[in-house]
Every structure is written in C-alpha cells, then in structure tokens.
Amino acid sequence: MHKKLFIPGPTEVGDDVLKAQARYMIGHRSQDFTDLYDSILTQLRELFKTDQHILVVAASGTIFMDITARNLIRSGKKALCCVNGSFSSRMYDAVVGSEKEADRLDVEWGKAVKPEMIKEKLEKSKYDVITICYNETSTGVKAHLKEIADVLKDYPETLLAVDAVSSMGGDLLYPEEMGTDLVFASSQKCFALPPGLAVGVVSQKALDRANEVKGRGLYTDLVAILGYYEKKKQTPSTPAISLLYAMDFQLKKMLKEGAEGIYQRHKAMADYTHKWALDRGFGLFAEEGYRSITVTTVVNTLGKDVGALNKALGEKGMILANGYGKLKDQTFRIGHMGDHTVEDIKKLLNCIDEIWELK
Ligand SMILES: Cc1ncc(COP(=O)(O)O)c(C=O)c1O
Known part of the structure; x- marks a missing residue:
C-alpha cells in the first residue's frame, strides 16, 4: 500500500506531477530546452519576487553547501557557521571539508540563532559569509532571516548564505526583502517534487565574490553555471530533464495559489x-x-x-x-x-x- x-x-508527490515527467527527452542544446528552463526560471522569479540570479542544478540541496564553501569564501578569510541542529552542522562540515576556515556559533538545539549573537561574533572577527538554516528540519526551528540580514548591513563584506531546503516554496522567502545572498532548496520538500533538483537564488554581490575566489570546482562553479546561462540560456552540463518537466508543471500550480x-x-x-x-x-x-x-x-x-x-x-x-x-x-x-x-x-x-x- x-x-x-x-x-x-x-514529501508527497501528486499523480499529475509524476505523470508530467513521463515525456520524451529533448536535447539540452535545443530551443525546446531553452524554453523549458526559461519558463522555470521565470516562474521561480515570480514566486520569490526576485530579480537575482537563479540556477537549478541536477543534484540534491547539499550541493549548495559545497557551492557556498567554494564560491563565497576567499582564501585566508573565514565563514561563521550558525549551528542549531543537524543540517546547519552539515553546512559547517561542508565548509571545513573544502578546506576553508570556519568558526561555529553553536546554539542549543530547539533554540533559534538570534541577531545579537551574530552581532557579537562580527564585532570580534571578520567573516566572508554567515551560514544559517532558515528551517532546521531536525528541530523544527525557523530563523528570523530579515533581522539577521539587518545586522549584516553594517558589515558589507559579509554575505548571508541560507539553507532553505525545507522552507523555500512553503514559508515566505523574498531574497531582496530578506537580505539573502545565496539561498537554496531541494525539490523534494516544499516544492512537492521528486528528489534530484536543487534551486539556488544568488545576489549580484555573491556572484561578484565568487569571481574573486579561486578553486570553485567545476560542477560547483557559480560563475561558470550562471555565465553559461547568460550566454546560452542553458545549463553547462546535462540537466535532469524529466524532473524539470515536473518542476515546470508544479510551478504553474504554485503560482496559481x-x-x-x-x-x-x-x-x-x-x-x-x-x-x-x-x-x-x-x-x-x-x-x-x-x-x-x-x-x-x-x-x-x-x-x-x-x-x-x-x-x-x-x-x-x-x-x-x-x-x-x-x-x-x-x-x-x-x-x-x-x-x-x-x-x-x-x-x-x-x-x-x-x-x-x-x-
Ligand atoms: C534543512 C536541510 N538542509 C539540508 C538538507 C539536505 O538536503 P538534500 O538531502 O536535498 O541534499 C535537508 C534534508 O532533509 C534539510 O532538511
């Protein structure tokens, strides 16, 4: 049963969404693919009321932890990783796993990371990026993003990278209004799609930072992925076409609501x-x-x-x-x-x- x-x-995926995947493949260098990908990005922009850069990667959401580590932290600089649960701890692991330096701001599980805690850290040290989880799936705690972004206004060198894996497309998320520089999610949560796609919304400031950083990798290179889209309106490597059919279909329903x-x-x-x-x-x-x-x-x-x-x-x-x-x-x-x-x-x-x- x-x-x-x-x-x-x-999450539960509807029969109509499952069926939307069952279509013939198209070449990812064809106009048909450009139309599909553009339709998805346009709908995501509308849903999140954003003019920032958007990318949809064939991967689960964790890829964006590596993307954060490899694109937003310059050599010799460090990140502040706010940890109040299992997934925010994973972000710390991703940063140090890419041999980038990071301080941890540990908060008791079940409690939220508060703006004043971040301010205290920023007064003592310089950070290239603050990482935070919008919705800690392990504890059920949500962060007040805007209040945290407001603290960062006094620290223009510090970017805000947000794991919104289990809230983007469910809870409110407007990148410009909420002050995020990189915010990401997975398809299998609030989008109610099968797993396999990761969505990221990137500010110009974050992209400028990525341009300064060496060792961005290949599959995780924000400059290459977004640059390819700018030039060709496509993805640099083969996309998950079936999942994108489903996403295009589901986004239409989400926009209706x-x-x-x-x-x-x-x-x-x-x-x-x-x-x-x-x-x-x-x-x-x-x-x-x-x-x-x-x-x-x-x-x-x-x-x-x-x-x-x-x-x-x-x-x-x-x-x-x-x-x-x-x-x-x-x-x-x-x-x-x-x-x-x-x-x-x-x-x-x-x-x-x-x-x-x-x-
Ligand atoms: C808050 C949060 N971050 C990250 C992840 C990892 O996402 P994925 O499994 O799509 O890589 C999850 C998965 O449950 C999550 O809930």
Whole structure:
C-alpha cells in the first residue's frame, strides 16, 4: 500500500506531477530546452519576487553547501557557521571539508540563532559569509532571516548564505526583502517534487565574490553555471530533464495559489498541529516565536512508542518521522509541507488519536 508521506521530505508527490515527467527527452542544446528552463526560471522569479540570479542544478540541496564553501569564501578569510541542529552542522562540515576556515556559533538545539549573537561574533572577527538554516528540519526551528540580514548591513563584506531546503516554496522567502545572498532548496520538500533538483537564488554581490575566489570546482562553479546561462540560456552540463518537466508543471500550480496563499496554508497546518500536540499533553521542541510552519517537532512527553505508531499508521496508508538523530524517540516529526492541506493533517492526527487512544 502507498504510504502518504507526512515526513519532512521527501514529501508527497501528486499523480499529475509524476505523470508530467513521463515525456520524451529533448536535447539540452535545443530551443525546446531553452524554453523549458526559461519558463522555470521565470516562474521561480515570480514566486520569490526576485530579480537575482537563479540556477537549478541536477543534484540534491547539499550541493549548495559545497557551492557556498567554494564560491563565497576567499582564501585566508573565514565563514561563521550558525549551528542549531543537524543540517546547519552539515553546512559547517561542508565548509571545513573544502578546506576553508570556519568558526561555529553553536546554539542549543530547539533554540533559534538570534541577531545579537551574530552581532557579537562580527564585532570580534571578520567573516566572508554567515551560514544559517532558515528551517532546521531536525528541530523544527525557523530563523528570523530579515533581522539577521539587518545586522549584516553594517558589515558589507559579509554575505548571508541560507539553507532553505525545507522552507523555500512553503514559508515566505523574498531574497531582496530578506537580505539573502545565496539561498537554496531541494525539490523534494516544499516544492512537492521528486528528489534530484536543487534551486539556488544568488545576489549580484555573491556572484561578484565568487569571481574573486579561486578553486570553485567545476560542477560547483557559480560563475561558470550562471555565465553559461547568460550566454546560452542553458545549463553547462546535462540537466535532469524529466524532473524539470515536473518542476515546470508544479510551478504553474504554485503560482496559481501564490506565495502568500501557500504560506497561509502552511501556517494553518502548523497552527493546527501545534494545538493538537499541546492539547494532548505533548511539548513542542522549538522555542516559541521561532516555530517552523513546515515541520513540527513534537516532544514525546507521554513516552509513546513512535516505531509502533508508524507501523499502525502504515496500515492506514500514512507515515510520519521519528526524531532526527539524537532526538529519536524523544521527539517525533510531522511534515506539513508541499501539497498537504489542513484536511490531510486532520486525518493524520485523528488516526494518531485513535491509535494512541488520546481522545
Ligand atoms: C534543512 C536541510 N538542509 C539540508 C538538507 C539536505 O538536503 P538534500 O538531502 O536535498 O541534499 C535537508 C534534508 O532533509 C534539510 O532538511
């Protein structure tokens, strides 16, 4: 039986989107491909109200961690990596893995990175880039990006690189308004597409920086990828054409709903889930005021068996996620991102009530 995915990615992909992939291949040096890619970039620009550079890479979102490390940090300079969960920690690993220097700003899991913490670091050291996770999927914490970008206004040399893997296309994200220089996501989260595409939005300032940096790699070279698009309106290497068909199709639906409509739907799902958890005597792992609207990390204060729950849910054609890494069993996560609606969430939570006899 198909299990409807209430995990925080990959998310449920609709039959219409799956079918949109099933078309004949086209050459990636053809006008047909240029039209397809242009249609996608135009729609992404409209959705995120941005005039910045956009690229869609055949890779998962993690590629942009390597892109950040290799393009935005000059030799002899360093990054400040804000770490408050597993994915923000992965960004730190990517930076040092590219032999770039980085300081960590560690914040307790479940808490948000606050602007004053970053300001304190910036007063002591110079950084080429600050990395932050917009939506820590491991903890359900969201960052207040604009407040952080406001701090950076006094530090024009410092770029803001944002992992928005589990929030772009769900939560609001307007790069210019929010002050991001590189913000990226994966197709298998809020876009409700199969995995395999990574989307990045890049400011001119970030591209200028990349031009100054040596050792950008080949597949991770922002200057080459964006330069190729400028000249030829195509991608330098073979794109994932089937996935791009699906993305083009899905973006049309997303634009119909609009970024604000999508945000409101996600907010309503998050509010419903939060209330459900608190009413049943569970806790919420993320600190108040910084709770994700795409994933809820529920503290398992009632000591319920999450593995057994998923088995029972599986028989009803649904699945949610256990806590991430060290939070396994202490927490469980409900993904309310992508195409899900409040009705879908209600159905899931009613089933949990029944299985755990909570009502
Ligand atoms: C916040 C965040 N960053 C990065 C990643 C890694 O993305 P990918 O698996 O698409 O490389 C994930 C995946 O769950 C994520 O949730």
